[in-house]
Amino acid sequence: MMRALFIPNTKLNVASTRVSIGLLILRIVFGVAFIAHGWGKIQAPFNWMGPESPVPGILQFLAALSEFGGGIALIVGVLTPLVSLGLIVTMAVAVFVHASKGDGFVGGFEPALVYLCISVLFFCAGPGKFSIDSFIDDKLRR
Numbered sequence: 001m002m003r004a005l006f007i008p009n010t011k012l013n014v015a016s017t018r019v020s021i022g023l024l025i026l027r028i029v030f031g032v033a034f035i036a037h038g039w040g041k042i043q044a045p046f047n048w049m050g051p052e053s054p055v056p057g058i059l060q061f062l063a064a065l066s067e068f069g070g071g072i073a074l075i076v077g078v079l080t081p082l083v084s085l086g087l088i089v090t091m092a093v094a095v096f097v098h099a100s101k102g103d104g105f106v107g108g109f110e111p112a113l114v115y116l117c118i119s120v121l122f123f124c125a126g127p128g129k130f131s132i133d134s135f136i137d138d139k140l141r142r
């Protein structure tokens with residue numbers, strides 16, 4: 001189980017080269033989006049929510065790290081299940097916060113929910129053949 005969080009079995013999760021190309025394109029776009037979302041947060045990782053925030057600094061740090069660092073990791077396809085798990089938690093909290101404030105679907109919690117669903121996809125499907133995870137998996141199988 002722990003091995004699967006760090007090095008997914010990419011051979012079981014990828015049906016074809018076409019699927020891997022699709023996953024690569026999605027990883028790049030998704031990763032760039034999270035780098036952009038996390039950039040401001042990583043500048044002040046323990047207090048990006050401001051001094052009045054009830055959220056402890058360590059949780060703010062984990063959110064900033066999952067977005068900024070996770071975006072970089074997804075682009076290259078390394079530690080995909082672990083990174084995806086961090087993003088799943090971060091986006092689930094974002095969906096909950098927006099929905100509990102009464103924000104509607106469109107213009108409210110929709111983007112966080114889409115990001116959550118894509119994170120679940122990467123957690124379940126893995127990064128595809130064109131990733132560092134796949135390279136490591138190939139080396140470990142030899």
